[in-house]
Amino acid sequence: MTWMQYLAPLLKGAQVTVMISLASIFFGAILAFAAGIARTSSNRVLSGIAFVYVVLFRGTPLLVQLFWFYYALPLIGISFDPVTTGITVLSLLTGAFGAEVVRGALLAVPPAQLEAARALNFSKSYTLWHVSMPQAIIEMMPAFGNLAIQNLKDTALVSLISIADLTFQAQSLRNITLDSATVYTLTLVGYFMIALCLMFVMRFIEMKLRRGPAFPRSAHS
Amino acid sequence: MTSIIRFENVTKRFGALTVLDNFNFEVQRGEKVTLIGPSGSGKSTVLRILMTLEPFQEGLLEIDGISYHEPNGRGPFKASEKHLHKIRSNVGMVFQSFNLFPHMTVLRNIVEAPVAVLKMKRDEAESRATELLRMVDLYDKKDHFPSQLSGGQQQRVAIARALAMRPRVLLFDEPTSALDPQLVGEVLGVIRNLAQEHDLTMLLVTHEMRFAREVSDRVCFFDKGRIVEQGGPEQFFSNPQQPRTREFLSSFLGEQAPSRESLRRVQ
Numbered sequence: 238m239t240w241m242q243y244l245a246p247l248l249k250g251a252q253v254t255v256m257i258s259l260a261s262i263f264f265g266a267i268l269a270f271a272a273g274i275a276r277t278s279s280n281r282v283l284s285g286i287a288f289v290y291v292v293l294f295r296g297t298p299l300l301v302q303l304f305w306f307y308y309a310l311p312l313i314g315i316s317f318d319p320v321t322t323g324i325t326v327l328s329l330l331t332g333a334f335g336a337e338v339v340r341g342a343l344l345a346v347p348p349a350q351l352e353a354a355r356a357l358n359f360s361k362s363y364t365l366w367h368v369s370m371p372q373a374i375i376e377m378m379p380a381f382g383n384l385a386i387q388n389l390k391d392t393a394l395v396s397l398i399s400i401a402d403l404t405f406q407a408q409s410l411r412n413i414t415l416d417s418a419t420v421y422t423l424t425l426v427g428y429f430m431i432a433l434c435l436m437f438v439m440r441f442i443e444m445k446l447r448r449g450p451a452f453p454r455s456a457h458s
Numbered sequence: 459m460t461s462i463i464r465f466e467n468v469t470k471r472f473g474a475l476t477v478l479d480n481f482n483f484e485v486q487r488g489e490k491v492t493l494i495g496p497s498g499s500g501k502s503t504v505l506r507i508l509m510t511l512e513p514f515q516e517g518l519l520e521i522d523g524i525s526y527h528e529p530n531g532r533g534p535f536k537a538s539e540k541h542l543h544k545i546r547s548n549v550g551m552v553f554q555s556f557n558l559f560p561h562m563t564v565l566r567n568i569v570e571a572p573v574a575v576l577k578m579k580r581d582e583a584e585s586r587a588t589e590l591l592r593m594v595d596l597y598d599k600k601d602h603f604p605s606q607l608s609g610g611q612q613q614r615v616a617i618a619r620a621l622a623m624r625p626r627v628l629l630f631d632e633p634t635s636a637l638d639p640q641l642v643g644e645v646l647g648v649i650r651n652l653a654q655e656h657d658l659t660m661l662l663v664t665h666e667m668r669f670a671r672e673v674s675d676r677v678c679f680f681d682k683g684r685i686v687e688q689g690g691p692e693q694f695f696s697n698p699q700q701p702r703t704r705e706f707l708s709s710f711l712g713e714q715a716p717s718r719e720s721l722r723r724v725q
Contacts, residue, residue, distance in 0.1 A: 352511050353557035357571035357623060358546040361539070367570070371561045451561045451603045 240419045243410055247420075250406030251427050257320065257402060258389045258431070261327035265388065266381075268332025273339025274365065287336065294333035300394050302326050307398040323395035331388045338380040342373035375446050382439035386432050393428075403427055462487045462627060462659050463508065468517035470503055470683075477503045478514070479683045487626075490653050490660040492670040492691075495680030496706065501663045505629040508661070509551045510535060510542050521548050522626065550625030554632040556612040558604040558619070564591070565600040568619045576623065583622070590618040594648050610641030614648050621652075628652070630662040642666070649673065667710055671695050679703045 275287035294302070306322050317325065346369045354364040396405035407424040411417050463485040470478040477500045485491055493501040506512040507519065510526070513534035519526040526545060531537040537545075558567050568587040572578040578586075591597040594614035596607075604612050613633055620628060630649065634642040646669050653660060653673040664670055670677055671691045678688040679700070687700045698704045 349553065349555055349557045350559065352509075353553065353559070355511060355546070356509050356549075356551040356553075357619070358543060358575045359571065360543075360575075363574055367574070368559060449603070450606055452605075 240423060243414075243416075243420060243423055246406045246410055247403060247423055247427060250401060250403040251431065253320075253401055253405075254389070254392050254403040254428075255431060257323055257327065257395060257400070258392050258435075260324045261331055261392070262385050262388050264324065264328035265331030265335055265384075268328060269335025269339050272332060272336035273343065276336060276340045277343050290329075291333045291336050294330050295337075299326070299330055299391055300397065302330065303394060303398050319395070319398045319400045322398060323392070323400050327388060327391060327395070330391065331384055334384055334387075335381065338377050338384065339373075342376040342380075343369055345376055346372050375443070375452060378439065378443035378446060382436060382443070385435050385439055389432055389435055390428065460487055461485060462522050463661075464518075464520045465504075466518040466520075468507070468514050468519055470500075470507060470512065470514040477683050478507075481517070481683065481685075483678075483685065485627075485659060485661065488656055488659055490673055490675045491662070492674040492677045493661065493663045493680055494665070494667070494670060494677060494706075495686075499680035500683040501678075501680040502631055505551065505631050505661060505663060508627070508629060509549055510546055521545060524548075547623075548625060549627045549629065550620035550623050551629040551631065552613070552616050552620050552633050554635050556604070556609070556616045556636070558612055558616055560604050563601050563603055564596065564607070564615050567604070567615060568622045571619070572622050587618070587622060590621055591615075593651075594618050595644075608641060609637045610644045613637065613645045617645075617648055617652070626657070627659045627661065630660065630664070632663050632665065634664070634666060665710070667695070667707070679706065681706075 272287040272290055275283045276291070278284050278287075303323065303326050306317075306326050307319065310316065343365075350368055350372065351364060354368045359368065392402060393404040396402050396408065399405075403424060407420050411420045414420065461484040463483070465481050465483040468478055468481040469476065470481070481500075481504075483504070493504065495501050503512060507514050508521070513536070514526075524545060527536040528538060528541050531541065535542060558564075559570070562570060565584065565587055568590060569580065569583045572583040572586065573580055588597065588600070591600055594617060596611060596614055596618070599607060599611060599615075604615070607615065617633075633649065634645050637645065646666065649660075649662070650669075650673055652658060662670070662674070674691045676688060677691050677694040678685045679694075679698075679702075680686070681702055687694070687698060687703045694703075695707065698707060
């Protein structure tokens, strides 16, 4: 077998990796906004739930979370297929880290902006979505870019709950061919290419948001 | 005339520091009142309490006959969001640092609140905003963002934004203190025109003594959370009664007058 022949299984695995990564970035982003906003809420119950969620998922290793959801949860009668489990756990983890990014950016909006909103009699939710969020979201983008890359790399662990992702395919290939050097080099290149695409997309979104004269700081950054 | 604002024995503390101590103060409908005094004397706090940006601990405050506190109100303001909403619908505020929304154009800064809060139709709000922008002489900047305007222009937009909500009481918190000296005049010009409005009640915190003398019906001198002296501007400035007031005014005029004079000569 030559390295050209490795490409077909690796590409198949890469597709699964991209699918799991994009899905968990998408759901993770939703969770991040939900939990991040809840953390800044004056409602104690809401912010309490969000706090517990963030602390739990930030404070435990991804691999153990995956095993817990995949092997332990079925014991109390709840079981999902591996792909659903993988996407769920990765979303929850990315969402927990993302929540802190959202919370931090919302807290960084100058208090004077909130006072102006109050003086104009905006409701709290209107202030959040039309005053705070448009200013905060730009500050979130660099950190979100990091999280997206981190998420992609974390997907390698789902191979351990029998999902046929890029890492899983690489392992199988190596077991058959024993050509570790070629297989793992190709795998590294594969992850790196996907990461480059992700970086490009995140950077593009950030530049779109920063474009225009509203935020002149972008001219220097 | 009836009073539109009434502070009765209001006490406001920040931790151990008492900013307003058994404060009593009334403002008549349509009255233009200037609050002056050293920094930390509580004059800005009076405005911030009126705008519901700060709660107070004791006493009674009414605007247009509505009490700030509800009988069973909770939280720092002892009032529900709905009640605060009702109070705020009477009041507008112009801030020292303008506080325009940086992500909105000038026009949207003005239109946003009437549409979102007063449920005004967008085209109606825009035609009103156009009127206000002409009044502050900035119609040609309507599609600019705040970062593209000078401080003086931003403050004029902020005044238009506050007026778009048709407040009965308009509060100015040191509106020219953050401006370069050559931009102060254009903002004072707009406020001067507003002072002609018979129905609008105005409370102005400022260090522009000449201006205070010119536009106010009454000047109040604050020191250590109390009004030490108040009166009509002529009597207040030409014949202050309290030694503390005289001291403050003399130090002030001593520093400010020459620079203003020299500025005028340059112009």
